[in-house]
Amino acid sequence: MSLAKVLASIDESELVTLTRELIRIPSVVRPGDPSATEAAVAGHVRAWLTKEGFDIEVQDVAPGRPNVLASLGDRSNGKSLLLEGHTDVVTEGNPAEWSHPPFDADLVDGRIYGRGSADMKSGLAAAMVAAAAIKRAGVSLAGRLVVGALVDEEGDMIGAKHLVTTPIGRELTAAIICEPEENELCLEQRGVVWARVTARGRMAHGAMPEAGVNPITALAEVVRGAKPLERRLRAICERSRYLKPPTVTPTIMRAPSHGVPQSNVIPSAAEATLDIRLTPGPDEAAIRAAVDDAVAAAAKAVPGITIEWRPVNGFRLATKVERAEPLVTAMRKAFRKAAGRTPKFGGVPGSTDGTILRSALGIPIVTCGPGNRLIPHQVDEYVEVREMVEAARVFAASALEYLK
Numbered sequence: 001m002s003l004a005k006v007l008a009s010i011d012e013s014e015l016v017t018l019t020r021e022l023i024r025i026p027s028v029v030r031p032g033d034p035s036a037t038e039a040a041v042a043g044h045v046r047a048w049l050t051k052e053g054f055d056i057e058v059q060d061v062a063p064g065r066p067n068v069l070a071s072l073g074d075r076s077n078g079k080s081l082l083l084e085g086h087t088d089v090v091t092e093g094n095p096a097e098w099s100h101p102p103f104d105a106d107l108v109d110g111r112i113y114g115r116g117s118a119d120m121k122s123g124l125a126a127a128m129v130a131a132a133a134i135k136r137a138g139v140s141l142a143g144r145l146v147v148g149a150l151v152d153e154e155g156d157m158i159g160a161k162h163l164v165t166t167p168i169g170r171e172l173t174a175a176i177i178c179e180p181e182e183n184e185l186c187l188e189q190r191g192v193v194w195a196r197v198t199a200r201g202r203m204a205h206g207a208m209p210e211a212g213v214n215p216i217t218a219l220a221e222v223v224r225g226a227k228p229l230e231r232r233l234r235a236i237c238e239r240s241r242y243l244k245p246p247t248v249t250p251t252i253m254r255a256p257s258h259g260v261p262q263s264n265v266i267p268s269a270a271e272a273t274l275d276i277r278l279t280p281g282p283d284e285a286a287i288r289a290a291v292d293d294a295v296a297a298a299a300k301a302v303p304g305i306t307i308e309w310r311p312v313n314g315f316r317l318a319t320k321v322e323r324a325e326p327l328v329t330a331m332r333k334a335f336r337k338a339a340g341r342t343p344k345f346g347g348v349p350g351s352t353d354g355t356i357l358r359s360a361l362g363i364p365i366v367t368c369g370p371g372n373r374l375i376p377h378q379v380d381e382y383v384e385v386r387e388m389v390e391a392a393r394v395f396a397a398s399a400l401e402y403l404k
């Protein structure tokens with residue numbers, strides 16, 4: 001039977017080797033440094049997939065920042081499934097704080113250590129190995145399977161935003177986002193809005209505050225209003241079985257927002273950012289209205305002040321996929337066969353490239369991949385080999401089941 005044949009051609013040592021190769025190519029994006037992009041690791045992904053005989057499409061999203069897409073089969077029956085990963089990783093921080101060097105990909109006691117090991121070079125490698133196993137087994141799919149290695153997930157998600165404007169992207173009918181979720185089938189993802197609030201007053205001498213209007217006092221009101229705003233959002237968002245409730249967290253405070261800070265100068269403008277996390281339910285207009293009201297209340301508390309806000313990077317609303325979706329039923333069935341256990345359902349605390357795919361294309365997404373969900377962006381990031389192998393098996397079986 002074809003599933004057994006495909007699963008038999010998933011080789012643990014090959015998956016481990018590929019993951020370690022990807023970790024050893026650092027892909028921390030440092031704006032202004034043209035050598036610090038995803039280009040080298042994308043090149044390795046491309047070479048590996050080319051060697052396996054896939055049809056390859058490279059999309060130049062920005063200079064030195066290519067999306068790599070490999071496909072198998074055709075979409076004559078209308079179905080096209082994406083196994084999605086991203087090639088960028090976040091900064092390693094201070095390498096001295098790591099007990100395993102961040103880009104050595106040490107393999108110790110069944111774990112691979114390194115920046116990007118969980119988030120998400122192991123997930124990407126598992127997707128590549130799963131697709132290669134299907135290809136090698138010579139199974140013909142009723143539809144198209146696409147492996148996508150996208151750029152800039154940790155930034156503005158320009159890779160995903162680009163993909164949804166291209167033919168291969170627009171033709172997708174479902175996607176598995178291979179992010180570290182302990183191989184749970186995550187049907188919901190929290191949304192995020194970064195509200196950049198700017199307060200403008202009147203510059204004055206610190207010794208004569210009555211001559212000015214202090215924007216910092218107004219921002220203090222904005223911060224004080226974070227809790228009430230959070231309560232309002234919790235009231236209008238759905239309660240989720242899988243997600244923590246909405247939160248509103250001040251993350252950046254800047255005053256003055258321009259020019260040199262001086263102890264005896266009331267600045268003319270100051271800026272704060274609220275990191276707003278959402279569960280499914282309200283649309284953009286409802287979120288906007290809630291933030292508008294919070295900002296207006298803060299402005300009212302400080303006479304003479306004007307406050308405005310804008311969503312940095314737009315509105316990334318929460319996503320939710322129903323259990324009855326064909327992708328979910330296929331994965332549920334495939335999971336049992338490939339992993340030998342019943343899948344756990346879950347939710348993603350943050351947003352991912354899947355957020356863009358879901359909102360732009362309206363297709364169902366399930367987030368599922370190897371790695372402890374709390375470990376990304378920490379020092380001594382690691383991934384369990386056992387989970388990687390299970391993920392590769394689940395991805396392959398899910399593709400066979402969905403494209404049946």
Ligand SMILES: [Zn+2]
Nearest residue numbers: 119120153179
């Ligand atoms: Zn990630």
